[in-house]
Amino acid sequence: MSALPLPAPPATGGREVRGVPRWVWALPPVAVLGLVFLYPLGLVVRESLAPGAYADVFASRAFRDALVTTVWLAGGATAGCLVLGFALALVVAFVPFPGSRAVARFIDVFLSFPSFLITLALLFVYGTVGMANGLWTDVTGAAEGPFRFLTTPWGVLLAEITYFTPFVMRPLLAAFSQLDTAQVEVASSLGAGPARIVRRVILPEALPALAAGGSLVLVMCLNEFGIVLFTGAKGVTTLPMLVYGKAILESDYPAACVVAVVNIAISVGLYALYRVVNRRAGAQR
Template identity: 80%
Template sequence: MGAAGRGSGERGAGRRWVLALPPVLVLGLVFLYPLALVVQQSVSPDGGGHSVAAYGQVFAESAFRGALRNTVLIAVGATVGALLLGFALALVVAFVPFPGGKALSRFIDVFLSFPSFLITLALLFVYGTAGMANGLWTGATGAAEGPFDFLHTPWGVLLAEVTYFTPFVMRPLLAAFSQVETAQLEAAASLGAKAPRIVRKVILPEALPALAAGGSLVLVMCLNEFGIVLFTGAKGVTTLPTLVYGKAILDGDYPGACVVAVVDIALSVALYGLYRVLSSRAAPAAPSSRPSRPSRSPRTDGVRRARA
């Protein structure tokens, strides 16, 4: 009986491995193999053989250090801005009834499919040198030129990335807010809790996992954003993706471009790994075998937090 059970278990495990093999092979060919080629090219100089000299040359360049600094600063700034703006807008859409709220929620889903350069072009039409905002200013004041001339600076890149990536934060937040019971908010308000306190004590704890998920996604996407930086034409703003483009296409330095790409990949994977570690530590511990007291309902927990 035991031997038969072990045999059937081994056959089931073997069957699972067979079923998992095709997707693993597809994943390896489509994603892992190209990455392996990039790593191989980074240690394959033009003269042949294998060498890590390209890493030392790239790391010694001031252009690389500046691109790394710009990439991290812009990515962190855009992530913070998208989190703050996305949280505020998601609160309004989810909890403040207004005409067109459902249509706006659906538009957010459509917005996620837009390419990033469209947002940059839209901002150029609004805040560009010949854009609508400067046109209104010159028409009203008679000045020769308008005051808005920041799109070709790091601030323009930051504004474009915050504008584009905010819906990526709003989408998981709206899903989380849809699980918050209205009765929980009404009970907290009936106890005298003001709106800011309800947001801080009741809504924010429910939104933290969605904020972490949206923020980590936006951070990784900002680290690898290419279209926005390229289309703004920001002077002196070089990021790791644009440095890869410059080395490969403009300079023909393929080993150097692959070195920068490897650094960008390592940075993205490290940040994702950090997010996974932090999220796993923040997850509630598994219940023990000892009998526990009956748990309170989410409504009771929210009201207790609002009263605290």
């Protein structure tokens, strides 16, 4: 006896799931996103639209100096992280040494560290009463040590490079793990030196990872607050520090919101630029 054919399930057309339209399932996450993120952001934008707020902030010298300092520190830290991260990733990935796997795993752990912890460690080493100055006074008998750069823009730059370099190394190590080592062996057998192998074989494969890591570091440096605060660099005022000063110290909330909106616009603009460049680079391949 042949089995009776089962009735076909009703066609939903990709619009409903068990009688419920699919757009209904999107309502809870959209509501949570709007309540947690979009609503506070809207309040900040609305507060920044106070009469004359943008004109007053843009005309102030403190805002212009903070904008220049923020861009300079973010650009310098990103460049330093790219160079140092690429060099260290090459060593970890291609130079065999005992403990290379432990170093790679430590990088993953390092990414979870808060930024102020790294700055605090640098203060213990290079601070006014840190180890370096203490060793100098013990050896020379001087009243104080010479290491005082940590409270300058160069100290902030050093702290940011120290903290954000692993954010460049992590995508690079992932890219190097997928690199065909036969290419490196063939280039080496044909007489290419290490520098040429890096330039012609490894670097082209690492460019997408470098772009991703560099973009991430650039955006994070633009919004970094803890490192600047914990170094105690009084002459270094970035946009996040200016927001803190306007809102907490001066209680000038419209001005603080204006600076915050400018900081958000720069970050979103850089992210959009990265997406456009990445999409075009992927299309050219």
